[in-house]
Amino acid sequence: GPRVINRIKAEHMHDSIDRTEFKHAALDREPVGNAAIRNGAKAAALNREPVINAAIRNGAKAAALNREPGSNAAIRNGAKAAALNREPIDREPVNLKPEELSFEAAAVQAELAGFAVEHLDDSGAENVGYAALPEIEQWNRAPVAAFVSLAEEANVVNRPAAAAKKLVNEDAATTTTTQAPTHSADAARANAASFVDFIRNIDRVHHLGLRLRVCMPADGIGPEVIGAGVEVLKALSDASGGFKLHFEDYDWSSETYKKLGKYIPDGGLESLKKHDAILFGAVGAPDVPDHISLWGLRLAICQPLQQYANVRPTKILKGTESPLRKAKTGDLDWVIVRENSEGEYAGQGGRSHRGLPWETATEVSIFTRHCVERLIRFAFEIAQKRPKKHITVVTKSNAQRNGMVMWDEVAADVAKEFPDVHVDKMLVDAMTCRMVLQPNSLDTIVATNLHADILSDLAAALAGSIGIAPTSNLDPTRQNPSMFEPIHGSAFDITGKGVANPVGTFWTAAEMMRWLGEEQAADRLMRCVETVCGNGILTRDLGGTAGTKEVTDAVCAEIRRSYGVAKGNT
Ligand SMILES: NC(=O)C1=CN([C@@H]2O[C@H](COP(=O)(O)OP(=O)(O)OC[C@H]3O[C@@H](n4cnc5c(N)ncnc54)[C@H](O)[C@@H]3O)[C@@H](O)[C@H]2O)C=CC1
Numbered sequence: 009g010p011r012v013i014n015r016i017k018a019e020h021m022h023d024s025i026d027r028t029e030f031k032h033a034a035l036d037r038e039p040v041g042n043a044a045i046r047n048g049a050k051a052a053a054l055n056r057e058p059v060i061n062a063a064i065r066n067g068a069k070a071a072a073l074n075r076e077p078g079s080n081a082a083i084r085n086g087a088k089a090a091a092l093n094r095e096p097i098d099r100e101p102v103n104l105k106p107e108e109l110s111f112e113a114a115a116v117q118a119e120l121a122g123f124a125v126e127h128l129d130d131s132g133a134e135n136v137g138y139a140a141l142p143e144i145e146q147w148n149r150a151p152v153a154a155f156v157s158l159a160e161e162a163n164v165v166n167r168p169a170a171a172a173k174k175l176v177n178e179d180a181a182t183t184t185t186t187q188a189p190t191h192s193a194d195a196a197r198a199n200a201a202s203f204v205d206f207i208r209n210i211d212r213v214h215h216l217g218l219r220l221r222v223c224m225p226a227d228g229i230g231p232e233v234i235g236a237g238v239e240v241l242k243a244l245s246d247a248s249g250g251f252k253l254h255f256e257d258y259d260w261s262s263e264t265y266k267k268l269g270k271y272i273p274d275g276g277l278e279s280l281k282k283h284d285a286i287l288f289g290a291v292g293a294p295d296v297p298d299h300i301s302l303w304g305l306r307l308a309i310c311q312p313l314q315q316y317a318n319v320r321p322t323k324i325l326k327g328t329e330s331p332l333r334k335a336k337t338g339d340l341d342w343v344i345v346r347e348n349s350e351g352e353y354a355g356q357g358g359r360s361h362r363g364l365p366w367e368t369a370t371e372v373s374i375f376t377r378h379c380v381e382r383l384i385r386f387a388f389e390i391a392q393k394r395p396k397k398h399i400t401v402v403t404k405s406n407a408q409r410n411g412m413v414m415w416d417e418v419a420a421d422v423a424k425e426f427p428d429v430h431v432d433k434m435l436v437d438a439m440t441c442r443m444v445l446q447p448n449s450l451d452t453i454v455a456t457n458l459h460a461d462i463l464s465d466l467a468a469a470l471a472g473s474i475g476i477a478p479t480s481n482l483d484p485t486r487q488n489p490s491m492f493e494p495i496h497g498s499a500f501d502i503t504g505k506g507v508a509n510p511v512g513t514f515w516t517a518a519e520m521m522r523w524l525g526e527e528q529a530a531d532r533l534m535r536c537v538e539t540v541c542g543n544g545i546l547t548r549d550l551g552g553t554a555g556t557k558e559v560t561d562a563v564c565a566e567i568r569r570s571y572g573v574a575k576g577n578t
């Protein structure tokens with residue numbers, strides 16, 4: 009059949025050019041191979057060569073082995089070409105050792121995966137993969153459906169998983185005829201298992217190589233610290249050679265508000281959604297009321313993008329001191345998980361009789377079981393992954409007798425799903441004392457939007473300074489980009505003086521990298537930051553004399569040193 013013919017054609021036509029070169033590149037993990045793969049696939053795509061399959065398979069394999077962002081282009085191009093050519097794809101079963109499975113399976117699944125990469129893009133509707141969608145035979149969906157169920161079983165929560173689910177749901181809604189799959193359910197399942205591996209890789213590659221991040225410094229010291237953060241990320245990217253950075257600059261800020269009357273231009277949120285992550289500075293200007301700026305920009309992003317989990321780690325970094333006399337590095341190492349979508353920041357309330365002596369204002373807190381439960385479960389998952397496996401649920405359920413009592417009840421229910429996590433609960437007032445007096449007794453902390461906002465500033469100060477701590481505003485479903493920002497505000501009192509501590513932004517950048525799958529780079533960045541702190545290069549808030557630039561330069565130099573890149577060599 010055509011499959012065999014294609015295969016033979018591939019063997020003959022591409023043997024000396026693509027296959028050998030690609031295979032060597034893949035096996036040697038040679039970075040130079042990637043250009044060949046990209047070029048090969050591109051050329052093949054442009055020529056609409058029927059023998060593209062070999063290129064796709066090899067490109068996918070190399071991409072998986074090299075974890076190289078650029079190779080994704082090969083898969084995309086190859087798959088696009090395959091889609092355009094409506095080429096049958098080699099679907100022979102593979103007999104491989106488990107460690108080879110994901111790569112070879114990736115190859116076998118390249119068409120599907122490439123198609124998925126195209127399709128799972130949020131702009132998928134515009135691309136060829138999507139255009140080819142109606143042409144993809146029914147049975148090709150079986151792996152996608154099985155992927156969805158496996159992803160759910162394995163708790164894989166990423167954009168492809170979410171989008172594949174959407175695809176399957178759409179399918180269920182639009183498919184009128186049920187065509188019997190030509191593959192057995194077991195085969196589909198086996199395919200899907202490797203597809204899970206592959207899609208994990210793709211997701212990572214996809215994030216790091218192809219998608220853009222938003223850089224939104226906004227107000228006050230925002231541009232100073234975000235500038236420093238981007239510089240450090242660039243040093244990391246250059247020195248490691250392992251990932252590429254693509255930032256798109258967004259100038260949304262109080263300045264644009266003063267000019268245009270709005271922080272977010274029309275269609276702004278939709279444009280944000282095309283990105284993987286947002287690196288945000290801070291919003292707030294002396295001549296704009298704080299509630300206008302906060303609601304105009306930060307909350308106007310977090311809430312519609314369903315960044316419902318606000319995660320704020322804090323610790324005493326090496327080389328820094330806590331104002332707590334007895335607390336040393338290691339004694340205070342917390343993650344505060346803050347509800348970020350409702351509660352006291354739900355925006356419900358109003359004012360009547362303005363300016364009159366009987367003026368009335370309400371600020372209504374909203375607590376829904378759905379939002380409380382998803383947040384508490386997310387916090388338990390974080391606690392479970394940390395060595396202490398300990399969580400403290402903070403409320404004020406003595407005075408606030410409705411919403412807070414529901415929090416306690418939901419927490420007790422969710423706790424049953426995590427028998428290995430030790431749980432305790434605190435009233436928020438007593439919690440402040442415990443944070444100061446027994447920092448070592450805490451680990452993961454979960455609390456409402458307002459309570460956790462306050463506790464996390466206290467936490468940062470107890471660890472040394474508000475200038476060190478990061479914030480991740482996460483959409484754990486990964487349907488929307490998450491937003492990463494230092495915990496501090498725009499700090500009018502030190503704006504433009506060159507003294508802002510950039511460490512909170514460096515840690516924020518590390519958290520962003522971690523969320524995007526670059527754990528090793530994140531860990532390295534944090535090690536470099538702590539080395540620099542340990543060398544006494546500290547800003548004034550930490551008791552030092554260095555400025556923003558000095559700390560930034562020192563961290564960049566330390567990154568290069570850690571990778572063995574000669575000074576001034578990048
Ligand atoms: N996520 C955001 O966009 C946030 C915005 N804000 C806004 O920022 C503005 C200022 O708010 P504030 O209450 O003064 O809080 P802030 O965090 O801006 O400043 C509090 C104090 O900490 C110091 N500080 C903050 N960051 C520092 C850094 N990186 N290095 C050294 N010192 C640092 C400041 O100099 C100031 O003395 C307001 O408009 C507020 O609404 C406040 C908090 C968060």
Ligand SMILES: CC(=O)C(=O)O
Nearest residue numbers: 302306461495496497
């Ligand atoms: C404004 C502020 O501190 C926050 O919502 O994080």
